Amino acid sequence: MFKKVHVFRIKPGQELLEGIARYCSKHSISSAVVIGIIGSVESARLSFLMELPGKYDSVDYHGPLEIACAQGSVALKDDNPIIHIHVQLSGQDICRGGHLAKAIVFSTAEVTLAELDYQLQRQFDSYTGLNELLD
Amino acid sequence: MFKKVHVFRIKPGQELLEGIARYCSKHSISSAVVIGIIGSVESARLSFLMELPGKYDSVDYHGPLEIACAQGSVALKDDNPIIHIHVQLSGQDICRGGHLAKAIVFSTAEVTLAELDYQLQRQFDSYTGLNELLD
Amino acid sequence: MFKKVHVFRIKPGQELLEGIARYCSKHSISSAVVIGIIGSVESARLSFLMELPGKYDSVDYHGPLEIACAQGSVALKDDNPIIHIHVQLSGQDICRGGHLAKAIVFSTAEVTLAELDYQLQRQFDSYTGLNELLD
Numbered sequence: 001m002f003k004k005v006h007v008f009r010i011k012p013g014q015e016l017l018e019g020i021a022r023y024c025s026k027h028s029i030s031s032a033v034v035i036g037i038i039g040s041v042e043s044a045r046l047s048f049l050m051e052l053p054g055k056y057d058s059v060d061y062h063g064p065l066e067i068a069c070a071q072g073s074v075a076l077k078d079d080n081p082i083i084h085i086h087v088q089l090s091g092q093d094i095c096r097g098g099h100l101a102k103a104i105v106f107s108t109a110e111v112t113l114a115e116l117d118y119q120l121q122r123q124f125d126s127y128t129g130l131n132e133l134l135d
Numbered sequence: 136m137f138k139k140v141h142v143f144r145i146k147p148g149q150e151l152l153e154g155i156a157r158y159c160s161k162h163s164i165s166s167a168v169v170i171g172i173i174g175s176v177e178s179a180r181l182s183f184l185m186e187l188p189g190k191y192d193s194v195d196y197h198g199p200l201e202i203a204c205a206q207g208s209v210a211l212k213d214d215n216p217i218i219h220i221h222v223q224l225s226g227q228d229i230c231r232g233g234h235l236a237k238a239i240v241f242s243t244a245e246v247t248l249a250e251l252d253y254q255l256q257r258q259f260d261s262y263t264g265l266n267e268l269l270d
Numbered sequence: 271m272f273k274k275v276h277v278f279r280i281k282p283g284q285e286l287l288e289g290i291a292r293y294c295s296k297h298s299i300s301s302a303v304v305i306g307i308i309g310s311v312e313s314a315r316l317s318f319l320m321e322l323p324g325k326y327d328s329v330d331y332h333g334p335l336e337i338a339c340a341q342g343s344v345a346l347k348d349d350n351p352i353i354h355i356h357v358q359l360s361g362q363d364i365c366r367g368g369h370l371a372k373a374i375v376f377s378t379a380e381v382t383l384a385e386l387d388y389q390l391q392r393q394f395d396s397y398t399g400l401n402e403l404l405d
Contacts, residue, residue, distance in 0.1 A: 001275055002384075005136055007168065007208065007255060009268045012187070033277065033382050035170060035305060036206030038221040040184045048362050049310045049334055049377055052282070059362055064184055068223040068232025069206045069358075071306030071339045073277065073380065084380070086308035088204075088223050088338040088358050090232035092183050092194055097338025097360035107184055107263040110208065110219070112168050114137075120277060128377040133279045140271055142303065142343065142390055144403045147322070170305060171341035173356035175319045199319055203358040203367025204341045223339075223358050225367035227318050227329055242319055242398040245343065245354070247303050249272075 002033075002114040010109040015102055016041070020074075020083055020111060030076050031116045034085055037070035039109035044089055046098035053129025061096065064106045065089040072100075074113070075120035077131050082122050137168075137249040145244040150237055151176070155209075155218055155246060165211050166251045169220055172205035174244035179224055181233035188264025196231065199241045200224040207235075209248070210255035212266050217257050272303075272384040280379040285372055286311070290344075290353055290381060300346050301386045304355055307340035309379035314359055316368035323399025331366065334376045335359040342370075344383070345390035347401050352392055 006027065010019035016037075024030070042063050047056040072085035088097035122131040141162065145154035151172075159165070177198050182191040207220035223232035257266040276297065280289035286307075294300070312333050317326040342355035358367035373379075392401040 002137065002272065005168070005249075005251065007251070007268065008270055012262065033275070033305065035168065038206050038219070046336075048336055048360075051334075052377060057362060064186075066181075066183055066221060066233040068221050069204050069339050071308050071382075073382070084308070086336060086338050088232055088360070090183075090223070090230075092192065092231070095230045095232060095360075095365045096362070097358055097365060098336040107187060107265060108267055110268050112206075112208070114275075116275065116277070127282065130377060132378055133277065133380050135278055137272065140303070140384075140386060142386070142403065143405055147397065170303065173341050173354070199321075201316075201318055201356060201368040203356050204339050223367055225318075225358070225365075227327060227366070230365045230367060242322060242400060243402055245403050247341075247343070 032074040034072040035112040040106040044103035045101040077122040167209040169207040170247040175241040179238035180236040212257040304342040310376040314373035315371040347392040
């Protein structure tokens with residue numbers, strides 16, 4: 001179950017994943033669901049899985065762009081936290097979503113993170129070439 | 136933590152934000168996370184933050200369009216509730232997301248709203264020109 | 271309220287809705303909120319509501335495409351489970367979202383499903399021509 005729900009803001013100019021990682025570190029969070037993120041970014045890099053195992057293309061987008069939504073999780077692989085987030089971005093003229101590689105916050109990023117009372121874990125999967133969630 | 140989860144429907148022809156505001160008022164909800172909204176709209180106005188502080192462009196979309204997803208929160212600024220929602224809309228030929236300014240429901244909007252056991256609050260931020268979440 | 275949160279993975283080559291239905295059946299879940307799904311698909315069919323009552327167009331997309339996000343619910347109509355999910359997909363060149371009719375998982379689909387402690391129900395609505403959520 002969820003044991004605590006955190007709603008917090010990442011501020012302008014901060015890198016979004018780093019901001020979330022810092023929050024998790026400060027609050028000792030190693031197992032959580034990213035329920036949502038809304039706000040805006042001044043730029044972002046999204047990754048798109050093209051082939052298996054694990055071949056990604058990355059594309060840089062320059063905004064400002066709205067963060068329409070985001071979802072993901074915080075899990076451990078061995079003892080290292082992995083924050084895995086997909087995000088949907090949009091402006092008036094373009095709309096793209098994908099694996100969040102990095103993003104610089106424009107006005108704000110309002111993050112809802114729900115801590116779990118059990119440990120999510122990842123393990124390398126040779127078929128996908130990625131660190132996949134363990135059941 | 137979440138203290139209660141509400142799953143409810145906004146019906147055809149209703150304005151989505153007004154429908155959610157009415158539900159919150161009826162159930163005395165002033166602090167909540169919008170976990171999701173799916174359904175369809177016959178029209179919508181989305182806003183896109185263009186410059187800081189607080190300069191938005193708004194664009195009207197005419198559907199029907201699917202509500203692919205939505206996220207946000209209900210918080211108080213002073214004693215006034217602020218419902219802040221970003222939404223992702225899509226048809227076969229266009230796909231856009233952004234700050235939900237208004238939307239008229241087409242078939243349905245299925246809303247999941249999770250009430251918090253602490254009060255979310257907003258405060259005016261002179262840098263962004265917007266009412267930002269307080270930590 | 272939520273009574274249990276399930277985070278699980280649907281594996282490559284599996285049909286996403288079938289995978290979720292199988293998980294729900296195995297764990298006796300008949301009332302839940304789909305909080306999120308991220309991952310990638312090799313192909314998907316999305317439906318778009320065009321007219322009321324209940325006239326949909328369906329479009330097939332060939333990927334790989336990222337699952338940027340997804341939301342929905344598990345409910346009962348009479349005694350039959352209905353899994354209703356909207357999904358947002360994106361590649362580098364196209365981005366579309368809508369009602370998930372089917373999708374074949376490419377690398378993974380990481381699903382967060384929160385079971386409810388009360389029963390969500392659907393009923394046929396003659397105005398929309400669809401099985402709508404009951405309040």
